[in-house]
Amino acid sequence: MILVTGAGGKTGRAVISALVQRGATVRGIVKSAAAAEKIRALGAEAVIGDMLNVEDMRRAATGARAIYHIAPNVNPDEIEFGKTAIAAAKTEGVERFVFHSLCHSQIEALPNHWWKLRVEEKIKESGLNFTILQPTPYMQNVLGQWHNIMERGAYEIPYQPTTKLGMVDLADLAEVAAKVLTTEKTYDWATYELAGPEVLTQHDVLETIRRVTGREIRLEIISREDWCNRARKGGMAERAVEVFYKMFGFMEEYGFWGNPGVLDWLLGRPARRFEEWFNGVWKSRA
Numbered sequence: 001m002i003l004v005t006g007a008g009g010k011t012g013r014a015v016i017s018a019l020v021q022r023g024a025t026v027r028g029i030v031k032s033a034a035a036a037e038k039i040r041a042l043g044a045e046a047v048i049g050d051m052l053n054v055e056d057m058r059r060a061a062t063g064a065r066a067i068y069h070i071a072p073n074v075n076p077d078e079i080e081f082g083k084t085a086i087a088a089a090k091t092e093g094v095e096r097f098v099f100h101s102l103c104h105s106q107i108e109a110l111p112n113h114w115w116k117l118r119v120e121e122k123i124k125e126s127g128l129n130f131t132i133l134q135p136t137p138y139m140q141n142v143l144g145q146w147h148n149i150m151e152r153g154a155y156e157i158p159y160q161p162t163t164k165l166g167m168v169d170l171a172d173l174a175e176v177a178a179k180v181l182t183t184e185k186t187y188d189w190a191t192y193e194l195a196g197p198e199v200l201t202q203h204d205v206l207e208t209i210r211r212v213t214g215r216e217i218r219l220e221i222i223s224r225e226d227w228c229n230r231a232r233k234g235g236m237a238e239r240a241v242e243v244f245y246k247m248f249g250f251m252e253e254y255g256f257w258g259n260p261g262v263l264d265w266l267l268g269r270p271a272r273r274f275e276e277w278f279n280g281v282w283k284s285r286a
């Protein structure tokens with residue numbers, strides 16, 4: 001049995017689906033009964049609990065041979081989530097620990113990256129057999145704009161249109177995670193960057209959206225301050241807002257991408273490009 005933490009989120013659900021597809025027995029730890037229902041529908045067993053609670057994590061890890069650890073997105077408790085998951089793995093005799101990190105975790109200017117690097121260190125000090133996966137931003141983040149694109153004909157971003165990103169398809173990432181988790185030994189003691197296959201400016205992204213939808217979508221730049229105020233009003237914690245502010249500034253100044261070679265190698269085929277992915281989404285939703 002493989003335990004997936006943070007199982008109720010979009011990453012968790014994608015990894016569970018990929019694991020179930022490979023015939024693995026999967027358990028997920030989730031926060032609520034509603035999230036438990038969602039992952040049961042995907043074919044996983046669900047444990048409702050708090051990932052910061054040692055006893056809940058031990059209960060979830062009992063009988064697992066591997067843990068795929070996903071911390072909630074941009075969460076100031078990232079290091080605690082990591083330590084609790086590692087401790088549960090050790091006490092419950094789990095053999096393998098696979099960590100969902102992010103690309104370029106070494107960037108100290110970005111707190112969420114720096115937290116992930118600390119967790120990577122703890123894993124390496126744990127004595128567990130480990131694999132660390134480091135994805136770039138997901139193509140699926142664009143879906144946060146679906147309503148704007150469809151209802152207002154606008155693609156809204158909190159950085160300049162020249163900002164370059166190397167986005168990865170979450171389904172490709174989940175396929176790799178499932179392959180790593182269901183293959184013994186081959187991927188132990190490794191850290192893999194999972195970077196999308198192309199480096200695209202926001203102009204490129206917009207052009208693709210226009211081409212696929214056949215609609216005259218316009219680009220709207222929202223200031224980082226306005227984005228943050230909106231997030232605060234939506235209930236986002238101040239520490240998370242501050243991280244997003246820094247992240248958008250970093251992306252605008254330096255861009256964010258990695259080398260796609262490792263992802264192609266792990267997949268055993270070329271990774272999905274943005275247009276192919278968006279086309280699939282458009283056909284399934286429009």
Ligand SMILES: NC(=O)c1ccc[n+]([C@@H]2O[C@H](COP(=O)([O-])OP(=O)(O)OC[C@H]3O[C@@H](n4cnc5c(N)ncnc54)[C@H](OP(=O)(O)O)[C@@H]3O)[C@@H](O)[C@H]2O)c1
Nearest residue numbers: 006008009010011031050051071072073102135136137138
């Ligand atoms: N998005 C990207 O482009 C990207 C790129 C690279 C790496 N990543 C990494 O991917 C990871 C996952 O991102 P995501 O967007 O899938 O995460 P997410 O949507 O925040 O999912 C996390 C899940 O964990 C649950 N949760 C929160 N606190 C919990 C607790 N104390 N105990 C049990 N469950 C709890 C959440 O439930 P509630 O929703 O009910 O709170 C949610 O279902 C993050 O670590 C992020 O850094 C993301």
